[in-house]
Amino acid sequence: MSADPYTVLGVKRDASQDEIRKAYRKLAKKLHPDLNPGNKDAEERFKEVSSAYDLLGDPEKRARFDRGEIDATGAETPRQGYYRDFAEAGPQGGAGRYESRAGFADFAENDDIFAELFGRRAAGAGGENIRMRGADLPFHLHVDFLDAVNGATRRLSLPDGSTLDVTIPPGIRDGQLMRLKGKGRPGLGGGPPGDALIEIEVLPHPVFRRQGDDIHLDLPISLAEAVLGGRVDVPTPTGPVMMTIPKGANSGTVLRIRGKGVARKDGSRGDEYVTLSVRLPKNPDPELEKFVAAWEAGKRDNPREGGGA
Amino acid sequence: MLEYQEFCLRAELEGEVLETWIAAGWLIPETGEGPRRFSEADLARARLIHDLHDDLGVNDEGIAIILDLLDQMHGLRHSLRELSAALSVLPEPMRARIQEELRARRLPTRV
The missing domain is CATH 2.60.260.20 (Urease metallochaperone UreE, N-terminal domain)
Structure with missing residues (x-):
């Protein structure tokens, strides 16, 4: 098992090729066996440093290492696990939150055993099994001419009875679309909420x-x-x-x-x-x-x- | 757990693409107090999406459907495994009885 080549050379993962070369030369000068006769330790470290530089000194190899395609010795690494392996491992696998039993709730209707398996869990999860981004909520907002010119705050009433304060930036134009991120309908099962999309209609002014x-x-x-x-x-x-x-x-x-x-x-x-x-x-x-x-x-x-x- | 940058690197994903996958619910990073973090399972799932898209030629709509069905299948397999574990602790006569019932249902029906 080889040590992490970045650690061996003492450089950060985002070090430039130049920094890597410098770090290598500095260590090589200190550890070169000819400069350390009789020091077995230095020889071992020199080998380590050399192989680390073999890998990181070559941008192509380094990129493959960074992506995990080859290991620190330069050998190809097998693909680490298919999704199946994580999904099959149950809750410990870390894939549990993707799992869905919502499609089998009908089994739970007339059978206690299946209710145990599908029904209760599906109900308890509260629709956790379906993930969706919430819908965007469209609005049409009439803005007085002077509010559009100078900026203003307007309160929108949402269908569910709550309100939304909209800051109208100074200089907004007729027909402009404002997007309030995350102010749309809530997402399902951990999905992000939608946006409020507000179409601005600027009312005419009697004088301006x-x-x-x-x-x-x-x-x-x-x-x-x-x-x-x-x-x-x-x-x-x-x-x-x-x-x-x-x-x-x-x-x-x-x-x-x-x-x-x-x-x-x-x-x-x-x-x-x-x-x-x-x-x-x-x-x-x-x-x-x-x-x-x-x-x-x-x-x-x-x-x-x-x-x- | 993986930080955002490292996840993008290892999953060979542009940040922008990752955002659309998250928005679509294909990936659900762990969100706590700090920045979003990803598990090895998320990484394997990202590779699966890559495989579907790059190697198998599935388009985005198809990927959404496949992931949804796969998630259902894994839910079902999980349930089946629980059921199997529950059945395995039943006394032998009862297990034999269940087996009998299942066999009876599988007999070819004649018209």
Whole structure:
């Protein structure tokens, strides 16, 4: 019986070929019989080290040894035991938990002896004989627009009456599928539980629209704000911010607010794009009418010039 | 008992494949407090699955069925062995009587 070659060379099982060569050379230098005349012990150890290196120094042989195909002397090892041998050995064999008697429960129904053999055991095992991964549980979850943008926690009610808290990551998209590992139906007989599969449906928002990581919205401004400029409150997904409207802003002018878009995985956020829309006062205003009527430059201005709308 | 890495190595299994076998219930590692551990029986079972797949050309669906039937067969053989052990301690006249009954049932029936 040869000692484990890794132990003989004093290297770890995952040592590189280089480490193995170095370890061998170090030992060989110390133990070489010519350097130890008269030392029988050293000679024995040298033989051991040499044969260990014969095996581990050759990556192919080493791999076969690691897989148990050859033993430390390099001899082929017979296949260690068929599954049958373990199954036949009974509980000590270690295969007992695979064994199934569930298919013979019908014998137990009308016969006490067979009930002893099959029935009670099968019942006592509680279906242990059938192993299956639990089924995946599909869910459909409506998420408010802002919850999808900012992230939120939602509570799902399961059919069995229990609840499941779902953490919706910021920036989740409409139609995205979330998989909660192990939150599906329990497995049978030691099988792992299934997953909860949650399909996300993001509800539309009355004001915001989403394009990728950016938020778009139309912002009505008054004629006075458009002509003279000014500061206005603009809604963003994280609350209103003040924005400066430049003098002479027009319908269709797009202003960008940095970092007020959708949260990204890396913690940054997209931007918000505000499209201005100039609105005249709701009720006709005599003063305004009078001013525009007297406004000479206004009469010459033609916004449709050049085919533009 | 074998650790995960050593089991993969000796069973010649990629970790990913091993995970699917475990998920399918083909292999049941021992799970306690620590990491999952595998027995020599698990190793022999993994080799059996390899044989079925690589040498005998059985596909995954077939392997599931074969394992299920094999597990049933071993359960049945185990039960039969228990029954045999129980019968062996019966007094001789009773054993003879059982033998008689069995023989009577095996006689060819004529129409």
